[in-house]
Amino acid sequence: MLQLPVYLDNNATTPCDPRVLATMLPYFTEIYGNAASRSHPFGWAAEEAVDYAREQVAKLIGADSREMIFTSGATEAVNLAIKGVYDMYAGKGQHIITAVTEHKAVLDTCKHLEKKGAQITWLPVNREGFIDLAALEAAITPQTILISIMYANNETGVIQPIRAISDIARKHGVLFMTDATQAAGKIPVDVNKDGIDLLTLSAHKMYGPKGIGALYVRRRSPRVRLTAQIDGGGHERGIRSGTLNVPGIAGLGKAAEICREEMTADTARIAPMRDRLEKALLKLEQSYVNGSTIHRLPQTTNLSFKYVESEALIMGFNKTIALSTGSACTSASLEPSYVLKALGISDDLAHASLRFGLGRFTTDEQVDYAIRTVTEAVNKLRSTSPVWEMYKDGVDLDTIA
């Protein structure tokens, strides 16, 4: 029996894997020590769990455990990385290069620094969602201290050419950071093969708990130094103070281990389901995929159904299918997604988009249900739409004002 609602919003957050939860539970009950308590077995047991998790997380991205700093999530890790580099490398310069399709964690942190005097280059992207490598290289100046480009986009799933970007950064002696929150645990990520100096990830995007994440900070060639953004007690080698979230860290570690071991099998199951969903929905007239379909996460598809308002569309099934639309609620109005707009997609098509984020627990039955429900809802809305009728009558709606 199909259980409703069907969850297809795994890019917003993933459910916690039961194996992750089971790993966490003892750290709420018997093993409740403070990992910083060096004087008794409660503290030792907590510290041991943290050390073990640090190895598990490091292994997922090919890092050394001494290069991992635990944070409250990717947003905090992004803040620590960008602000920490900005403060530490002020002597070299104040120029940071990033892209307009980054997550708000990166965009808002850069905007904050811009107000404080930083120069920020906001690279555009092309229709597929990629930055232009020549434009990236041309933007570098002697004052450039950081290039921050995300690994995979949360709305479209588009994967940037990370190795090519890091090659350019290396060539010019600029640090390269990547927000890998959507990529880590879903596709192979290796800080050495990929040439990454700083990387952020979050447990709740890879079947772990919310409120825990990590920052990778390269230790050699080059050794990256950061100014702490939270002081008090010197935890995490003085870079991120505060009592460690031991259950969360144990959960993140387990989540990372499961992803590393099962990534290939997960992808082999999820990618065909995503492709089947996409193919079936593209049978609807005037439907489009947003962003590259080649360099893309295996579990994401972002689709637009022209002449259909996605907010109205999901109204029809938001109690039975959990999805995100390409419209963001700002205080007074519905704004089209800035990511889709950056791809050159019109406001109309951005407002007509749905983001499907499949995951480890998605089933074929759920995909069948989504295909049927979305197809019916699109057809129903169009059947009562004057705009759709005009389109069917051959009126070219793009040329009339």
Ligand SMILES: *Cc1c(COP(=O)(O)O)cnc(C)c1O
């Ligand atoms: C979810 C997400 C974040 C924020 O992570 P939190 O752990 O929720 O703070 C940052 N970047 C990307 C790409 C994300 O998808």
